[in-house]
Amino acid sequence: MVHMVGSRQEFGQQFMIRLPVCDLSMKQTVSTVFDDLGVGIMLHDPETGEIVGVNDRLTELYGYSAAELREMDVHEYSAVDEGHTQVEAEKRILAAADGDPQEFEWRAERADGERIWVNVRTTLTTLDGEAYVIAKIKDISNRKQQQEDLEAERGFIEQSLQTLNDAFYLLNTDGTLQRWNQTLSERTGYSDAELDGMQALELFPDDHQAAISKAITEVLDTGSGIVEAPLLTKDGEEIPHEFSGTTLTDDDGGLRGVIGIGRDISERQEQLNQLEKQEKAFRKLHQTASKSxxxxxxxxxxxxxxxxxxxxxxxxxxxxxxxxxxxxxxxxxxxxxxxxxxxxxxxxxxxxxxxxxxxxxxxxxxxxxxxxxxxxxxxxxxxxxxxxxxxxxxxxxxxxxxxxxxxxxxxxxxxxxxxxxxxxxxxxxxxxERAEREKKYRRLTERISDAYYAVDTEFTVTYWNDVVAERVGVPADEVLGENLWEHFPELEDTVVEAQFREAMDTQEPTSCEFHYDKHDYWTQLQIYPDEDGLAVISKDITDRKEYESQLERSNERLQEFAYILSHDLQEPLRMVSSYVCLLEEEFEDHLDEETQQYIDFAVDGAERMRGMIDGLLLYSRVETEGDERAKTNVDGVLDAVETDLELKLDETEANLIVDTMPTLQADEDQLVQLFQNLIKNAVEHGGRGTTVEVSSTEVDDGHRFAVSDDGPGIPPDQQDDIFRLFDKGGDSDGTGIGLAICERIVNRHNGDIWVESEPGEGTTFYFTIEDEYDD
The missing domain is CATH 3.30.450.40 (GAF domain)
Structure with a gap:
């Protein structure tokens, strides 16, 4: 592989005659064999270290001819600046010549300047009765790159865990801390040495340890769980937290522990407490004021x-x-x-x-x-x-x-x-001020609604407050007693006139939104009729309209984000998964159990991430790619859903019962997706032989649908979270996006969705759809 420098007394007397490669039949045989195996070969004289032969594969690998290689020193085709020097190479040849085989990695530089990694194995051998040091050289650039990528990925994950604002933890099956991030140690005030081997229960107040122990058991039994409890610091401070955990298993499915995240919910808890106090105070005020x-x-x-x-x-x-x-x-x-x-x-x-x-x-x-x-x-x-x-x-x-x-x-x-x-x-x-209740009412509505005015049955203005006067630039003394349409002709033949006249005719409250071009602002009019005329509360919603415009632009950016998810993120995930699989195939005979486990984790993680990305795409497209609502026969929707789920229903021996369904205004494709997600969810969680019933009830402004099953039910502490993104429930292998998509579809149809369930007594998902369909 190398030319020795100087006289090299270690190798004895100078070897004076170079053997021609063409006279060595065994050498030719060896060269041909290793060419076929894709391995480069160099033969070195054990006395001088000089190259006496190379095969075709080596010339292809290094980009030099055989004659050029035999005349070159090692530094001329090596990355000397990376430590791959002449001296180091000669030491390896010398050791092999002394009967100590060598195997090492070397950074070579090709004739075109490209640097590659090679694996070199040198050993003393005999060919045609002559002793040689044979160097077997194999290109390992791809493997090295994969190793570097994997190390970079591991480094990224480790750095992400350490910089995570939430506390990360890994527990053994006995509840002792095995691993954690810096956030946990900083938040609790314990050093890493103190946390090492600490029981998780020690980080919680005594009166919450039973709940934590139960939550850990639940995770180990069901695969995942969520619990709220205060984290107890070293100084005795209690910080409200939400802990989520999932099981960590080995290749054989054996439990290794619990891995999870602890999130500080102090701010959320304070907000909830304040909202609860506010609701209590306002409810008390209302209830007391309404008493006789x-x-x-x-x-x-x-x-x-x-x-x-x-x-x-x-x-x-x-x-x-x-x-x-x-x-x-x-x-x-x-x-x-x-x-x-x-x-x-x-x-x-x-x-x-x-x-x-x-x-x-x-x-x-x-x-x-x-x-x-x-x-x-x-x-x-x-x-x-x-x-x-x-x-x-x-x-x-x-x-x-x-x-x-x-x-x-x-x-x-x-x-x-x-x-x-x-x-x-x-x-x-x-x-x-009971005697002046009308005046008081108007003053209060002015504070609430920003502007207030009234007209009689002939649309003559009878009240005009300062806010509306300032907004349109017309003081009260100019408009009181005047006909509204004559004083403001720009309002005729608009939605304002139409809604005013409708309210007067029907004596039913109504509302509308209107852009007042003359003064360039948006207003929302709440119109309250009585036998004397109309009371109108006008609210300036210009800011809200601007927000809606921003929201529309945000949806456009969401679509761009969906494109990034679909293309720019999916492809790297495929590459990671493919490379890891290639690594597994190439070195499957050399992988120990732990390394195989890491590879499985990487592939599984990439696949789960791909599933989450696909789910996010569906979630984002509910608003951005939904169709206009049209007359939709829900019976036909459920027929399509039953056809799509036929195989799953047969496999699980599930029974689907559907009542007569209505016809309403809806996005048919999204309605199919909504029912399919709910029915599939019921079948998957209900177990073999589950009965799923779908029914409908007419309610004000639309219909209420129910999807019921006779499965095991949902624990009460999970019911508030099941519509959140990535909440998968206790026994689901999905991505946790299906119910979030259901909620988004229902919201797009101006409805609500909720769940009612008792453990052991089944589950019912209810949702409403606002029906604009007019018979």
Whole structure:
């Protein structure tokens, strides 16, 4: 393979005669054999190391002629700058000549400059009675590239896990931590050494360990699971998390452990808590206001609720008469703020509440720290925290509704709490202004709807608020008493006139959207008729329309994304899968069990990713490639679905029962996909012999459909998540996109979809389709 440099005493006396290759019949035989095997051959003199023969395969591989190779030194066809030097090569030849066979990888440089990887095996052999060092050289460039690609992929996965914002974990079957990412150690405060071998239960509070243990068991039994529980840090802090896990198995299907993700849901939990509080407060306000009781009874009930909602000791309603403030209703232990108590208005907190420059409730967290120490109100009442709002009747201040405590609060009142105080005050004002309910109603609708006006049965304008006056540039004194169509001729023969006249004729509320070209804005009109005319609430929806336009553009980008998924991402996945399979085929006799497992993981991962991409394509195309809704016979839809699923129904011995179906306006292809996904889902989860029933019920504005099965049912803790992307359920081998696609199709048809299920008693999926079909 090489020319020796200098006299090389290690090889003995200089070999003086080079044997012609043509005189060596055994050499020719060896050369021909290795040519046929695709292996390059170099024969070296064991005394000098000189090349005495090469085969055709080697000249093809290196791009040099046999004569050129015999005259070249190793560095002339090697990547010397990568460490493949003359000295290193000579050491290998010397070792082989001394009876120590060598096998190594070498970076060669071809005559055209291309660098390739070769595997070299050198050994001492005898041909035609002569001793030679034979070097067998095989091109391994493809294998090296595959190894580099695989290492890069492993590096990418490892880096992704380490940079993942969610906590990644791998548990042994006994629940001990085997592997984790940096996020888990940073979030818990434990070092890697402390986490190594730690039981997963140690990362959770005592009162949640049973649920975690049950969840781990569920994953090991069913293949996957999701549980919410607080993650316990080293310092004892509890951080709300959602943990999802799936089983990890070996080649024989044996359980190796649980692999999964832990996601911090603190923000989501806080939002849910706030929404729950808001719903509770507004529901209480509505329920109490609707009761048949006196105003005093209602306000006492709401003040009692407000004390708890505001987390303070006292709630009270006051009246203001000149310089005297009186407690009308007081709820709580503070005697200074109990029923009938009076005080000078000049010494009250409420004098700041009724400040005409104030636009919302007055709130104080810590009066002493907020500059109230010298205020007469603080000196008299000693209230450390306070939230109050003004009650007005016909524009005059009549009193206040307040919540207070003699102790400060440790955080600001939330926007929801302030809104509750403001709404409660508005309701009280409304009740006290009963004689002027119409005027009060209009004022409230102005706050809600942005603009408000009214016309009589002849379409003469009877009310015109400042908001609509400003919006169209016409003050109230110019339009009141005028005919709407004469003053605004641009509205004639538009959807506005049509809806106004329809509401007047039918006496049914209606609505419409209209682009007012003259003033370049979009409005949504809510039209409420009565025997005296129409009340119209106008909401500026220009921003919403712009958002819808942006959404349309976003759908276009989604289509572009779908194209990328279909082409730019699918092809690399195919390449990865193909190369890994080639690697497996070429080295199947040399793969140990662990390496074979890695290859199987890689192929399976690529195939699952391809399935997820295909599912995402279907999901994205629900909106972007759906057809216009047309008259659709649902019986025909279900006939097509039964035909498509005939083989699966036969294989599983499933029984499909379909009631008489209606005809409605729908995208027929998407309706086929919707029923097919739901029926297939019922068959797959129900097990052999499942009975699936499809029925329909007419409801307001459309039809409600039900797809029921008598399978094992869905656990309650999974029912809220099954429509999420990639949620596959406890026993599914799918991608977890089918039900998400169902929800997207139903939403496109202006309907809702939900599930009702009891474990062991089957499952029913309900969905509604808005029917625009007119008989």
């Amino acid at each position: 009781a006196s105003f005093e009874e209602k306000i006492a009930d709401l003040l009692a609720f407000g004390r708890e909602f505001m987390d303070v000791e006292q709630g009270f309603l006051t009246s203001i008469d000149g310089d005297t403030q009186r407690i009308v209703v007081g709820v709580g232990p503070n005697e200074q703020l109990s029923d009938g108590a009076e005080a000078p208005f000049s010494e009250s907190y409420c004098r700041h509440t009724v400040d005409p420059d104030r636009s919302g409730p007055l709130t104080v967290m810590n009066a002493a720290e907020e500059g109230w120490k010298d205020d007469p109100a603080y000196e008299r009442f000693g209230l450390a925290c306070y939230a109050g709002s003004e009650i007005t009747v016909e524009g005059e201040t009549m009193g206040t509704i307040c919540f207070a405590d003699r102790n400060p609060v440790d955080k600001e009142f939330t926007e929801i709490q302030e809104t509750f105080v403001e709404l409660l005050t508005e309701w009280a004002s409304y009740e006290l």
